[in-house]
Amino acid sequence: MASLNIRNVKKAFGPMEVLKGIDLDLDDGEFLVLLGPSGCGKSTLLNMIAGLDSITSGEITIDERVLNNVHPKDRDIAMVFQSYALYPNMTVGRNIGFGLEMRKVAKAERDQKVQDAARMLQIDHLLDRKPAQLSGGQRQRVAMGRALVRDPKIFLFDEPLSNLDAKLRVEMRTEIKKLHQRLGTTMVYVTHDQIEAMTLASRIAIMKDGIVQQFAPPQEVYEKPANMYVAGFVGAPAMNFIPATLVAENGKLGVSMQRTAKGNRSDVFLALNDERKELADWVGRELVLGIRPESVTHKSEAELNGTRNLQHFDCQVDVLEPTGADTLTYIELGGREVIARVNPHNTSNPGETMDFMVDMDKASLFDPKTEQRI
Amino acid sequence: MADSIAFTSDRTLWHRIGRIGIYTLLAVFAFYYIMPLIVIVSTSMKDLDEIRTGHLLSLPAQINLDAWTFAWSEACIGVTCTGLKPYFWNSLAMAVPAVLISIMLGAITGYALTKFRFRGANVIFAMILFGCFIPFQVILLPMATSLGYLGVANTIPGLVLVHVVYGLPFTTLFFRNYYVNIPDDLVKAATIDGAGFFTIFWKIMLPLSLPIIVVTIIWQFTQIWNDFLFGASFTSGGNQPVTVALNNLVNTTTGVKRYNVDMAAALMTAAPTLLVYIFAGRYFVRGLTAGAVKG
Ligand SMILES: Nc1ncnc2c1ncn2[C@@H]1O[C@H](COP(=O)(O)OP(=O)(O)OP(=O)(O)O)[C@@H](O)[C@H]1O
Numbered sequence: 001m002a003s004l005n006i007r008n009v010k011k012a013f014g015p016m017e018v019l020k021g022i023d024l025d026l027d028d029g030e031f032l033v034l035l036g037p038s039g040c041g042k043s044t045l046l047n048m049i050a051g052l053d054s055i056t057s058g059e060i061t062i063d064e065r066v067l068n069n070v071h072p073k074d075r076d077i078a079m080v081f082q083s084y085a086l087y088p089n090m091t092v093g094r095n096i097g098f099g100l101e102m103r104k105v106a107k108a109e110r111d112q113k114v115q116d117a118a119r120m121l122q123i124d125h126l127l128d129r130k131p132a133q134l135s136g137g138q139r140q141r142v143a144m145g146r147a148l149v150r151d152p153k154i155f156l157f158d159e160p161l162s163n164l165d166a167k168l169r170v171e172m173r174t175e176i177k178k179l180h181q182r183l184g185t186t187m188v189y190v191t192h193d194q195i196e197a198m199t200l201a202s203r204i205a206i207m208k209d210g211i212v213q214q215f216a217p218p219q220e221v222y223e224k225p226a227n228m229y230v231a232g233f234v235g236a237p238a239m240n241f242i243p244a245t246l247v248a249e250n251g252k253l254g255v256s257m258q259r260t261a262k263g264n265r266s267d268v269f270l271a272l273n274d275e276r277k278e279l280a281d282w283v284g285r286e287l288v289l290g291i292r293p294e295s296v297t298h299k300s301e302a303e304l305n306g307t308r309n310l311q312h313f314d315c316q317v318d319v320l321e322p323t324g325a326d327t328l329t330y331i332e333l334g335g336r337e338v339i340a341r342v343n344p345h346n347t348s349n350p351g352e353t354m355d356f357m358v359d360m361d362k363a364s365l366f367d368p369k370t371e372q373r374i
Numbered sequence: 375m376a377d378s379i380a381f382t383s384d385r386t387l388w389h390r391i392g393r394i395g396i397y398t399l400l401a402v403f404a405f406y407y408i409m410p411l412i413v414i415v416s417t418s419m420k421d422l423d424e425i426r427t428g429h430l431l432s433l434p435a436q437i438n439l440d441a442w443t444f445a446w447s448e449a450c451i452g453v454t455c456t457g458l459k460p461y462f463w464n465s466l467a468m469a470v471p472a473v474l475i476s477i478m479l480g481a482i483t484g485y486a487l488t489k490f491r492f493r494g495a496n497v498i499f500a501m502i503l504f505g506c507f508i509p510f511q512v513i514l515l516p517m518a519t520s521l522g523y524l525g526v527a528n529t530i531p532g533l534v535l536v537h538v539v540y541g542l543p544f545t546t547l548f549f550r551n552y553y554v555n556i557p558d559d560l561v562k563a564a565t566i567d568g569a570g571f572f573t574i575f576w577k578i579m580l581p582l583s584l585p586i587i588v589v590t591i592i593w594q595f596t597q598i599w600n601d602f603l604f605g606a607s608f609t610s611g612g613n614q615p616v617t618v619a620l621n622n623l624v625n626t627t628t629g630v631k632r633y634n635v636d637m638a639a640a641l642m643t644a645a646p647t648l649l650v651y652i653f654a655g656r657y658f659v660r661g662l663t664a665g666a667v668k669g
């Protein structure tokens with residue numbers, strides 16, 4: 001149980017700056033996911049929290065105790081590695097108990113704790129085996145058991161599920177979530193899988209090039225991405241980015257872009273929410289409309305009369321990709337390919353023109369130069 | 375169809391010819407390598423008359439181990455006629471500690487160089503590696519001076535020291551290359567678990583090192599046991615290792631040349647390294663390829 005503060009932490013390997021000033025504050029019991037592409041410095045940051053890498057500048061504290069010069073073993077953290085890092089020469093039981101053994105916990109107490117942890121992870125029947133005699137999923141559990149048994153202030157996970165097959169990964173993900181709910185311990189979890197991040201996190205820190213792009217709860221990251229990078233990284237299929245012009249029509253602000261319908265090219269106007277008056281400066285300028293596929297659907301008269309800001313337009317259908325639940329419908333807006341999620345019973349054939357509806361409450365606008373959210 | 379049948383039978387024919395060729399070649403090589411051994415073993419079991427009258431390649435009429443007992447305990451080496459026995463024990467007293475110490479130190483150094491990478495580790499490794507290429511002859515004089523300075527000139531411990539120093543670059547190289555393939559995460563996990571430098575070494579690294587330990591034992595034991603130059607340069611009289619004694623035994627000519635004794639003595643001298651190969655050889659091959667197979 002602990003709060004974790006990372007203040008302006010930088011890391012350089014020689015001349016190469018890998019982390020360029022990370023600030024993250026985590027309350028007791030939170031589940032932080034560090035999400036980002038390969039090489040962005042996630043593991044480096046985690047290793048610094050663990051004390052396995054030195055901190056070039058800045059400060060890391062747990063419960064307001066500065067850890068910069070504290071040895072890993074004295075930080076009261078436990079870590080689960082991507083490779084599991086089980087000691088091949090020791091039995092599962094000894095692997096799990098090794099941390100306690102090093103801390104001179106009496107044998108009887110140690111055995112009891114190993115038993116408890118193993119039972120919690122359903123590996124109590126494997127305690128006498130060597131790691132080589134286990135399946136990938138079982139090794140993963142042993143690695144978790146080794147962390148669990150120490151009852152640390154903070155758990156650190158470095159892509160713990162990435163070596164498992166798809167089905168097992170989903171199972172273990174749920175199990176980690178349950179574990180967090182049961183223990184309520186602060187956890188920091190590194191992954192480049194955005195679904196893991198969305199499902200597990202209480203807050204996500206999206207990293208790129210050693211900088212935190214956005215630090216927010218998953219839903220906020222999804223609905224209000226801070227920039228185009230975050231918007232494109234989270235969600236599948238990815239958010240549609242449509243180059244558009246901001247225009248005022250009949251006293252309403254909206255975005256305008258070209259599309260083809262019934263064989264003719266013409267502009268569509270999609271009105272923005274009335275609250276967005278601050279956009280007045282942007283009238284006549286180019287910007288990027290970001291809209292997720294599920295916010296572009298077939299037109300439904302019933303819904304159009306509701307309170308939400310739903311706009312509609314017609315457009316020629318290019319390609320259909322049925323996925324079962326929805327049919328991904330490819331259209332072209334503002335010269336870009338755009339994916340709409342349409343109910344399979346409301347699709348039109350490729351080449352035909354169909355009526356669509358956009359939920360403009362969910363629209364994001366980005367500055368095309370800085371790629372930041374407007 | 376007909377074409378393909380002709381083709382396959384053609385292929386099996388060529389295959390067979392190829393096989394025959396390979397086995398013939400292998401047999402020739404095997405014979406070439408085993409021949410000297412056969413000559414030595416059979417000569418050591420003949421008596422002098424049989425050697426003088428018989429053919430070099432002929433087998434002994436009966437198994438006669440007199441030459442062996444003579445070489446072991448009676449043959450004259452220089453002016454003392456004790457046989458090879460005391461020198462054999464000298465070699466053992468030199469090789470066993472030298473092998474163990476150089477392996478232990480090499481393992482720790484290799485571990486430190488790979489798992490506790492410190493500033494300049496690569497430079498130090500390059501310098502250690504350079505030690506592998508220093509010819510024996512270059513260090514004879516400085517080493518003799520050092521041994522004298524340390525007061526271990528012409529002693530077995532002195533030879534142990536020489537072999538440990540000279541073996542370290544090799545043992546370090548072996549262990550470093552082995553430990554490079556052991557994941558760093560193991561050390562990180564153990565560090566978080568609270569284990570220190572030596573605890574990790576004893577409880578995790580060393581138990582994983584069996585294949586490379588065997589390889590290094592074979593390498594070091596063979597090098598040290600077979601060494602002649604250091605033994606001849608730094609010891610004399612009763613402190614000489616068996617290789618030097620063998621040379622003196624063969625060169626000590628009092629009257630007739632006893633080929634059977636020379637051969638028996640040579641076999642005795644070579645026996646320990648042969649035994650090490652026979653008992654540990656399969657680990658040797660396994661250890662050398664371990665890195666490649668593990669993936
Ligand atoms: N010891 C080191 N020396 C030099 N550069 C390093 C070192 N460790 C990591 N780096 C560099 O730092 C950057 C970040 O590495 P890091 O391992 O943190 O990435 P990551 O986000 O965890 O990626 P992945 O998802 O592939 O694990 C990379 O460009 C890497 O090459």
Ligand SMILES: [Mg+2]
Pocket residue numbers: 042043044158
């Ligand atoms: Mg990583």
